[in-house]
Amino acid sequence: MASYDPDHELVLRVAQRDTYAYGALVGKHLNRCLKVAERMLGNRQDAEDVVQEVCLKIWKEAARWKPKAKFSTWLYRVLLNACLDHKRRAIRFETDLLDEIADESPMHDEKMMHDQRSYRVKEALQQLPDRQRAAIVLGYYEGMSNQEAAEAMDVTLGSFQQLLFRAKQNLRDTLADFLPENEDEAQNG
Amino acid sequence: MKHKTDDQLARLLNSYAVADADVALLDRIIAGAQATQSAPVYIPVWRSWKMDVAALAFVALLGFWFGLTSLPATSGYVFYQANPSNTAGFDDIILGATTWKAVKL
Numbered sequence: 524m525a526s527y528d529p530d531h532e533l534v535l536r537v538a539q540r541d542t543y544a545y546g547a548l549v550g551k552h553l554n555r556c557l558k559v560a561e562r563m564l565g566n567r568q569d570a571e572d573v574v575q576e577v578c579l580k581i582w583k584e585a586a587r588w589k590p591k592a593k594f595s596t597w598l599y600r601v602l603l604n605a606c607l608d609h610k611r612r613a614i615r616f617e618t619d620l621l622d623e624i625a626d627e628s629p630m631h632d633e634k635m636m637h638d639q640r641s642y643r644v645k646e647a648l649q650q651l652p653d654r655q656r657a658a659i660v661l662g663y664y665e666g667m668s669n670q671e672a673a674e675a676m677d678v679t680l681g682s683f684q685q686l687l688f689r690a691k692q693n694l695r696d697t698l699a700d701f702l703p704e705n706e707d708e709a710q711n712g
Numbered sequence: 713m714k715h716k717t718d719d720q721l722a723r724l725l726n727s728y729a730v731a732d733a734d735v736a737l738l739d740r741i742i743a744g745a746q747a748t749q750s751a752p753v754y755i756p757v758w759r760s761w762k763m764d765v766a767a768l769a770f771v772a773l774l775g776f777w778f779g780l781t782s783l784p785a786t787s788g789y790v791f792y793q794a795n796p797s798n799t800a801g802f803d804d805i806i807l808g809a810t811t812w813k814a815v816k817l
Contacts, residue, residue, distance in 0.1 A: 557733040582745040644728035
């Protein structure tokens with residue numbers, strides 16, 4: 524093991540079927556896992572299903588876990604794979620609610636404007652290829668270092684940086700409406 | 713300029729916030745794990761090729777032993793016991809018929 528893993532002791536106890544340790548381990552990572560899953564899948568319910576599935580996997584396979592990498596790295600790798608599997612399996616029937624709202628009337632309300640931005644970002648994120656989305660979610664939203672995120676995605680550092688670069692470029696193109704070149708000038712003026 | 717657009721993108725991405733996990737989800741996850749605790753666990757027995765080889769050897773030995781012990785019941789052995797001097801008839805049983813006459817019989 525390259526560095527100290529704070530979860531190592533907990534995982535060993537989980538392997539011995541210690542439910543308190545399991546609760547502590549899951550509780551520690553649940554929030555981040557759920558947020559990663561929700562941003563990867565674009566859906567809260569699916570995210571909860573996937574996180575539950577992954578947590579059950581931790582419980583079942585803790586005894587076989589070998590500390591080659593940090594537990595959290597392994598966890599995010601399993602989670603990302605589970606998200607991608609789920610996404611491939613899922614058949615979606617989503618309606619573009621925002622377009623209907625946007626067509627009805629211009630929005631003056633600040634909260635609605637924020638909701639619209641949030642929705643557009645969510646949609647833009649979902650339009651990204653899976654690996655680019657994962658790069659943004661881990662590298663940007665979860666604030667992981669490039670090295671950590673690359674390990675979690677099981678790619679080289681160079682590949683991760685490339686994925687992140689492309690993802691940002693795609694997001695800039697998709698969200699061009701919200702990224703005017705003279706945004707700051709407009710705000711100052 | 714690049715730095716500036718990165719900041720703008722970061723601000724925009726920040727607008728997509730997701731809610732924290734609720735306690736009920738953690739409870740469900742722990743309950744799910746406890747439910748599996750009482751379920752039978754699959755224990756892998758065949759862990760290596762050595763176990764496979766040992767199993768094959770055991771089956772072969774068992775077959776050999778069964779063949780030896782069941783020998784008295786075979787017709788060739790019974791015939792030989794009854795007619796120890798009739799080697800031709802014994803050969804017929806073991807090797808099969810060598811003449812058309814023997815076939816007809």
